[in-house]
Amino acid sequence: MTAAWAYALAFYAAAAILVGGLAWRIADYWRTPAPLKIPTTPAPTTRGGVALRLAREVLLFESLFRSNLWIWLFGWLFHVGLALVLARHLRYFTEPVWGWVVFIQPFGILGGFLMAAGLAGLLARRLAVERIRYISTPSDILMLVLLLVITISGLVMKYVSPTDVVAVKVFFLGLLRFELHPLPAELHLRVHLALVAALMIVFPFSKLLHAPGIFFSPTRNQADDPRERRHLAPWAARLDREG
Amino acid sequence: MSTKVEAPPLRKYPVIPVLDIGAMSASKPYVASDKIQEAIGFPGELAPDWEAKAIAKMAELLGRYRSLKVYLDACVHCGACSDKCHYFIGTGDPKNMPVARQDLMRAVYRRHFTLAGRIAPKLVGARDFTPELLQDWYSYYHQCSECRRCSVFCPYGIDTAEITMAAREIMDAIGLGQKYSNEIIGKVHRIGNNLGLPGPALEDTLLGLEEDVKEDTGVDVRYPLDAKGAEVLLVTPSADFFAEPHVESLIGYGKVFHAAGVSWTLSSHASEAGNFGMFIGNYEQLRKIALRVREAALELGVKRIVVGECGHAWRVAYSFWNTLVGIGAGGDDPFAVELQNQLDHRYRQPTHICEFTWDLIERGALRLDPSANDHRIVTFHDSCNVARASRMGDFPGGQFEIPRAIIRAVANRFVEMAPETIREKTFCCGGGGGLLTDELLELRVKGALPRMEALQEIAERDGVNFMATICAICKAQFSKVLPYYGFKMSMVGGVHQLVSTAIRLGSND
Ligand code: SF4
Ligand code: SF4
Numbered sequence: 001m002t003a004a005w006a007y008a009l010a011f012y013a014a015a016a017i018l019v020g021g022l023a024w025r026i027a028d029y030w031r032t033p034a035p036l037k038i039p040t041t042p043a044p045t046t047r048g049g050v051a052l053r054l055a056r057e058v059l060l061f062e063s064l065f066r067s068n069l070w071i072w073l074f075g076w077l078f079h080v081g082l083a084l085v086l087a088r089h090l091r092y093f094t095e096p097v098w099g100w101v102v103f104i105q106p107f108g109i110l111g112g113f114l115m116a117a118g119l120a121g122l123l124a125r126r127l128a129v130e131r132i133r134y135i136s137t138p139s140d141i142l143m144l145v146l147l148l149v150i151t152i153s154g155l156v157m158k159y160v161s162p163t164d165v166v167a168v169k170v171f172f173l174g175l176l177r178f179e180l181h182p183l184p185a186e187l188h189l190r191v192h193l194a195l196v197a198a199l200m201i202v203f204p205f206s207k208l209l210h211a212p213g214i215f216f217s218p219t220r221n222q223a224d225d226p227r228e229r230r231h232l233a234p235w236a237a238r239l240d241r242e243g
Numbered sequence: 244m245s246t247k248v249e250a251p252p253l254r255k256y257p258v259i260p261v262l263d264i265g266a267m268s269a270s271k272p273y274v275a276s277d278k279i280q281e282a283i284g285f286p287g288e289l290a291p292d293w294e295a296k297a298i299a300k301m302a303e304l305l306g307r308y309r310s311l312k313v314y315l316d317a318c319v320h321c322g323a324c325s326d327k328c329h330y331f332i333g334t335g336d337p338k339n340m341p342v343a344r345q346d347l348m349r350a351v352y353r354r355h356f357t358l359a360g361r362i363a364p365k366l367v368g369a370r371d372f373t374p375e376l377l378q379d380w381y382s383y384y385h386q387c388s389e390c391r392r393c394s395v396f397c398p399y400g401i402d403t404a405e406i407t408m409a410a411r412e413i414m415d416a417i418g419l420g421q422k423y424s425n426e427i428i429g430k431v432h433r434i435g436n437n438l439g440l441p442g443p444a445l446e447d448t449l450l451g452l453e454e455d456v457k458e459d460t461g462v463d464v465r466y467p468l469d470a471k472g473a474e475v476l477l478v479t480p481s482a483d484f485f486a487e488p489h490v491e492s493l494i495g496y497g498k499v500f501h502a503a504g505v506s507w508t509l510s511s512h513a514s515e516a517g518n519f520g521m522f523i524g525n526y527e528q529l530r531k532i533a534l535r536v537r538e539a540a541l542e543l544g545v546k547r548i549v550v551g552e553c554g555h556a557w558r559v560a561y562s563f564w565n566t567l568v569g570i571g572a573g574g575d576d577p578f579a580v581e582l583q584n585q586l587d588h589r590y591r592q593p594t595h596i597c598e599f600t601w602d603l604i605e606r607g608a609l610r611l612d613p614s615a616n617d618h619r620i621v622t623f624h625d626s627c628n629v630a631r632a633s634r635m636g637d638f639p640g641g642q643f644e645i646p647r648a649i650i651r652a653v654a655n656r657f658v659e660m661a662p663e664t665i666r667e668k669t670f671c672c673g674g675g676g677g678l679l680t681d682e683l684l685e686l687r688v689k690g691a692l693p694r695m696e697a698l699q700e701i702a703e704r705d706g707v708n709f710m711a712t713i714c715a716i717c718k719a720q721f722s723k724v725l726p727y728y729g730f731k732m733s734m735v736g737g738v739h740q741l742v743s744t745a746i747r748l749g750s751n752d
Contacts, residue, residue: 025316032309035526037562038402040394040631042639042667057398067323067396075321075398125322130262132322134337135346137368139359140320205358206367210399213317218310219391219400224634226562227591230574235307236566239530240578 004183007193008175014200021204022212029216033233043224050223057220070125078118078147084111085154092169093176109158115151119144139206146195153192163189248685250727251333253696259326263335270686271378272385272678275420282429283528286418293417294372298355300416301348301409305356307526310405315352317399318342324393324401329670330386333689338383341393341403347379348406377419384410385421386686388676389522389555390627395667407676408524415523423680424519431532436481436515442468445511448484456494462748464501466493470508471543475500477507477596478516478536478560479551480715488736489718492552495739498746499600502609507549513539516556517715521563522677530567533559537568537582546587549594552737554626554714555675560593561633597713598635600742601645604652610747616654619709621741622701623647623659624694624721625669626714640666646713646738653745658705664697672712674720687720688727695728702730711738 044050056062061079064072088108091097123144126132157163164184174181183189202208215221232240277287290296305312324341326332331339338344346368353360353369360369370376389404414420430439440448449466456464467473477500483493500507513535520529540548548570550560565571569579571592586592603609623646635641643666650657664670673690701707712718712735721735 029309029313032306032312034309035307036566038310038405038632040391040400040402040667041634041642043634045634045639057400061398063396063400064321064323064398067327067398071321071323129322131259131325131337131340132320134262135320135322135325135340135342137320138365139367142366202359207317207319210317210319213313214399216309216313217317217400218313219394219402224639226565227571227593228573230565230569230571230576230579232566232574232576233307236526236530237576239527240576 001180001182003185003190004171004180007171007183007190007197008180010194010197011175014197018200018203025204025209026212029212033235034218034222035233035236037222037224037226037231038218039222039224040219041224043222045224047223050221054215054220057214070121074118074121074125076118077114078122081111081114081116081118084108085115092165092172095169095173112151112155112158116148116155119148119151123148143206143208146199150192150195150199153188153195156188157186157192161186161188248688248727250688250695250724251692253692253699253728257332257693257696260332260335262337264337266336267330267334267339267386267686268336268379268382270386270683271382272680272683273422274381275422275425279422279426279429280415280418280420283425283432285415285420285425288418290418293377293419296417297372297377297413298351300413301352301355304409304412305352308405308409310402311409314345314399314401314405315349318345318349318401321398324397324403327393327396328387328403329390329392329673329693330388330686330690333673333692334386334686336386338379339386341397344383344387344403345401345406347376347383348410351376377414380410380414381419384414385678385683388627388671388673388678388690390671390675391631392627392668392671395631404676408521410524411522412524415525421523421677424522424677428519428523428528428532431515431519431535435512435535437517437519438481438484440481440484440514442511442514445484445509445514449509452490452494452497456497460748462501464497464748466497467508469511469543470506473506473508473543473545475505475507475547475549476513476536476540476543476545477509477549477551478513478539478556478593479509479596480517480553480556481515482715482719483551484514486715486719488722488733488740489552489715491740491743492737493739495737495741495743495746496551496596498743498748499596499603499609499739502746502748503603508543508545510539510543512542516550516553516560518556518559519677521555521559529559529563533564533567536564537570540570541582541585544585546585547590547594548586548592549596549599551596552713552715552739554628554716556715557595557713558628558632561595564593595635595645597645597649597738600739601636601649604649611653611742611745612747613653613655613745615745616741617656619654619741620656620658620705620707621650621654621709621711622657622698622707623650623665623738624672624710624712624717624735625665626712626717627669627671627675629713630667630669646711649738650711650741653741658701658707660697660701664693670694670697672714672717672720673724675714675716679716679720684723688724691720691724691728695724695730698730699728708734709741710735711741712736713738
């Protein structure tokens with residue numbers, strides 16, 4: 001049970017850091033004003049239009065599509081795969097499992113392969129394309145490796161050496177109720193879980209902040225209406241009062 | 244610049260250049276003297292404790308600008324922007340890739356403001372702010388024209404221009420300013436325009452123009468200065484007053500006002516539409532320069548404010564004036580109210596001269612003879628600040644359609660350049676963002692490469708011999724660099740230069 005203890009603590013800590021860290025970053029973004037109107041034009045002129053623009057960016061990676069088809073393809077496959085996989089994993093945290101989660105189970109498996117393919121493509125580009133190698137830091141490469149190992153260890157559990165998923169589910173449902181249950185001992189499961197916890201911990205301190213960041217990007221989230229509405233940040237309004 | 248500047252060869256098939264590390268590390272603009280710096284409130288020289296001051300300034304800006312904070316965090320180093328900058332395309336220097344340019348600041352940000360960079364700097368590319376890094380800042384943050392092409396293509400809209408502006412602001416705050424921009428800002432405060440033309444000189448120039456136009460057309464077109472009670476205040480880049488081909492457009496604006504029967508005036512107090520406060524990223528300067536326009540508008544009692552052909556000036560006017568000084572609508576603070584009560588809100592405030600002219604053309608209020616431009620085969624260069632940082636008319640993309648619509652109305656032969664080089668994907672002329680200075684000529688020539696290639700294609704195929712644009716910097720930059728690529732410098736001109744040629748005035752023609 002020592003291992004179960006360790007994993008339980010790790011996941012509590014990771015969840016706290018993920019949620020707390022993200023909340024802290026998001027609050028920071030929220031509080032920081034955007035003093036000038038800087039949407040990249042042509043831009044929507046209404047809030048509704050902005051919501052659509054953001055939705056296209058988040059769901060379809062519209063700008064990336066116009067920019068570079070290869071990066072778009074690998075990046076998009078990875079993210080769609082990730083979304084499916086995350087949805088599939090909901091079955092470990094819900095009892096009874098929700099209907100739509102049951103329905104998407106097979107797509108979740110497909111998602112695992114999409115993730116692996118996307119990540120491999122991104123890693124290959126990072127190493128092979130001179131420009132992208134030039135801008136890469138060790139952490140960029142490690143991040144891809146981390147995700148790739150998580151993905152592959154997950155696929156191994158599904159196809160090569162299945163683990164006792166029922167026990168895993170009991171463990172995680174237990175965590176939600178603050179109860180401790182044993183955790184199966186297979187190495188690939190342990191690696192999978194440890195790295196997921198690590199990913200949750202680095203999230204708020206790394207470039208993974210692109211996820212909340214896009215919603216706060218003034219070039220994408222501002223409406224193009226500067227002539228119709230006066231846009232004024234609090235610190236800039238102070239200048240006005242001082243004359 | 245001791246060696247002779249040569250244009251890079253035009254490429255038949257534009258491939259992404261191989262990296263040429265350090266190719267442009269020696270390209271730096273002249274440093275501002277202590278006099279220039281102090282005149283606009285910056286420290287005169289680099290203090291011994293510059294590093295601490297720079298970090299403190301960065302902390303201040305991170306609290307002021309959401310863009311800076313989010314963009315320094317959010318970049319995933321995907322590389323989508325890496326081949327989008329004209330300076331990278333023209334020079335091959337990897338630090339001219341937008342993401343690498345940002346990383347010069349991101350390295351310092353991570354070192355001083357993030358946990359990972361404090362614990363494991365090597366792992367995340369964090370670096371101390373060394374004198375060498377500061378030199379790289381000075382070099383490469385003056386190889387960005389703040390054109391925002393990269394922001395179009397970034398999946399998060401990361402705008403390197405925002406980073407460049409912040410970097411220049413930090414360098415100014417530690418006493419390392421750029422001579423060209425800061426000297427000009429000083430002139431605006433002292434005299435009222437970037438060129439330092441005093442009121443009497445302006446008056447002379449305008450009288451000269453009236454005579455020229457009279458001689459040409461036989462019509463008394465007025466170019467009024469400081470005329471109280473005029474309907475329209477025209478604010479235009481000061482280059483329009485004397486530089487070629489700029490002045491041709493100024494002549495055109497006057498003819499349009501004349502034909503429309505709208506009374507108008509220029510102002511000696513606000514004889515400059517350009518606002519280099521934006522180039523150095525300094526909000527206070529930006530505002531102080533814009534205030535001159537507000538003061539002039541109140542003083543002259545005008546009902547409308549119209550802006551002449553200038554790219555960054557239109558960005559400042561369209562996107563920022565309302566924020567900065569209340570020229571626009573919707574302000575309810577006492578500061579904005581006085582001006583808004585005076586302006587006529589049936590019209591867009593401010594109005595671009597192209598919007599003004601196009602409204603007249605649409606209403607059939609101008610007599611035009613497009614065949615007068617038949618000796619020209621015209622193309623249109625979208626200026627970056629108009630294309631990616633502003634709008635005209637009532638719908639997104641009006642900034643592309645309206646100038647083109649005018650050109651089609653005043654010229655019979657119009658050809659577009661390649662689609663990946665126009666509209667929001669347009670390439671900067673290579674001289675924007677405060678780089679239009681002689682010591683940066685090599686950079687300017689190389690940065691013009693993608694535009695020159697697109698022009699070459701249609702010059703060969705369609706015989707295009709005139710590139711119209713609506714930016715004073717584009718006009719000056721192209722006049723200078725076109726000859727390096729084997730074109731005539733007179734190939735570039737304004738949209739209102741074409742209007743001026745085609746417009747028919749009075750009854751005696
Ligand atoms: S803003 Fe323009 S000049 Fe600056 S890095 Fe981006 S593309 Fe290059
Ligand atoms: S496209 Fe955006 S996220 Fe990608 S490297 Fe460039 S700035 Fe970073």
